[in-house]
Amino acid sequence: MEIPVTKPAKRVVGYWFNEKKCQKFRLAELQAECKRRGIELVKIDLSRPIEDQGPFDLMLHKLTALYAQALSNDPKALLAIKRVEKYISENPKTFIMDPIPGVCQLLQRDQTYHLLQQCTKEDDKVFTPTYAKLTTTDIQLNKKLLTEASVTFPMVCKPVTGGGTKEAHEMDVVFNEAGIAECTLPCIAQSFINHGAVLYKLFVLGPVWFVVVRPSLKNFYAGVDGCYGINKLAEQETVHFNSHHVSKENSQSPLNQLDPGDEKEDLPKADPAVFNRIVTVLRDELKMDLLGIDVVIESRYGRLLMLMLSQVMIQCRT
Numbered sequence: 001m002e003i004p005v006t007k008p009a010k011r012v013v014g015y016w017f018n019e020k021k022c023q024k025f026r027l028a029e030l031q032a033e034c035k036r037r038g039i040e041l042v043k044i045d046l047s048r049p050i051e052d053q054g055p056f057d058l059m060l061h062k063l064t065a066l067y068a069q070a071l072s073n074d075p076k077a078l079l080a081i082k083r084v085e086k087y088i089s090e091n092p093k094t095f096i097m098d099p100i101p102g103v104c105q106l107l108q109r110d111q112t113y114h115l116l117q118q119c120t121k122e123d124d125k126v127f128t129p130t131y132a133k134l135t136t137t138d139i140q141l142n143k144k145l146l147t148e149a150s151v152t153f154p155m156v157c158k159p160v161t162g163g164g165t166k167e168a169h170e171m172d173v174v175f176n177e178a179g180i181a182e183c184t185l186p187c188i189a190q191s192f193i194n195h196g197a198v199l200y201k202l203f204v205l206g207p208v209w210f211v212v213v214r215p216s217l218k219n220f221y222a223g224v225d226g227c228y229g230i231n232k233l234a235e236q237e238t239v240h241f242n243s244h245h246v247s248k249e250n251s252q253s254p255l256n257q258l259d260p261g262d263e264k265e266d267l268p269k270a271d272p273a274v275f276n277r278i279v280t281v282l283r284d285e286l287k288m289d290l291l292g293i294d295v296v297i298e299s300r301y302g303r304l305l306m307l308m309l310s311q312v313m314i315q316c317r318t
């Protein structure tokens with residue numbers, strides 16, 4: 001008697017990410033590869049009920065932009081998110097990649113930095129820069145908040161919403177309290193850490209992670225105006241930048257070129273064991289599998305500092 005061969009059940013993955021990502025991932029090819037492996041990839045249409053499009057074994061998403069729009073009460077985004085959350089609550093067997101609470105937590109920089117501080121407080125090698133949330137241009141109040149949080153000049157002022165829009169990546173290096181007036185408020189002011197313009201990006205994909213080295217902001221010194229010599233701290237002008245113009249793979253900007261005096265500096269080496277510790281702790285804390293972690297090594301002291309953490313979707317092809 002012939003024993004029937006039972007084919008593994010087909011798996012259905014519902015996905016949603018923005019058009020830019022769809023193009024970057026070359027979806028037609030990805031779809032064909034998934035099909036070969038018995039996986040059907042279905043793009044979720046957020047303009048109609050999701051239960052009519054499933055059921056899904058796994059829901060893969062990058063909804064950061066929609067959550068960011070929902071924070072500004074965009075009705076379309078609010079409705080789309082309601083549909084996603086309804087589907088998730090009614091389908092507890094669907095594996096959600098990644099869980100929404102972690103994604104929302106990473107959308108708010110103050111929550112992200114709080115988490116990073118908690119996760120690093122027992123570690124003598126890993127830190128996160130001190131930060132404070134600023135909401136007004138009141139110089140005295142800001143002075144107080146910055147002192148209480150031990151934030152030092154120069155500092156980087158970043159929008160509170162940490163992703164999902166172009167504006168989320170518009171930032172300022174600020175050298176004095178008056179400079180805060182030029183920032184979009186509310187913002188998170190974070191002490192600037194000189195790191196020789198080298199950024200380590202840890203990309204996490206479940207249990208696997210890898211690191212890429214990226215350009216980053218040059219060193220800044222409070223009270224020193226680049227290579228033009230010393231001037232008064234109060235006169236130093238705020239530097240505006242978009243993080244995607246300085247820290248992408250091919251970013252070329254005067255802001256990521258070290259000044260002559262900093263070029264010869266020997267940068268401390270990165271320790272993979274410490275990177276591994278960072279990845280393990282953060283994955284465990286956030287219960288997330290798709291993470292991007294921005295790390296720098298402080299020029300003078302060799303301390304490792306985590307600057308940012310976000311949901312990142314990367315493409316790995318074998």
Ligand SMILES: Nc1ncnc2c1ncn2[C@@H]1O[C@H](COP(=O)(O)OP(=O)(O)OP(=O)(O)O)[C@@H](O)[C@H]1O
Pocket residue numbers: 129156158162163168169190191192193194199215216217243244246247292294307308310
């Ligand atoms: N505290 C800091 N000290 C020194 N440089 C910093 C600091 N914070 C940010 N930077 C510089 O600004 C860039 C952008 O910062 P950050 O990673 O917070 O931005 P982001 O836009 O949220 O990042 P992503 O592109 O990963 O979403 C960094 O790559 C680094 O060059």
Ligand SMILES: O=P(O)(O)O[C@H]1[C@H](OP(=O)(O)O)[C@@H](OP(=O)(O)O)[C@@H](O)[C@@H](O)[C@@H]1OP(=O)(O)O
Pocket residue numbers: 018020021024062064065162163164165168201248249292310311312
């Ligand atoms: O621009 P890319 O496709 O590479 O991806 C970027 C991604 O944009 P996308 O999710 O809209 O695609 C960004 O998301 P938001 O924070 O704005 O939500 C952020 O995660 C960046 O760190 C990613 O850049 P990377 O660090 O990987 O270079």
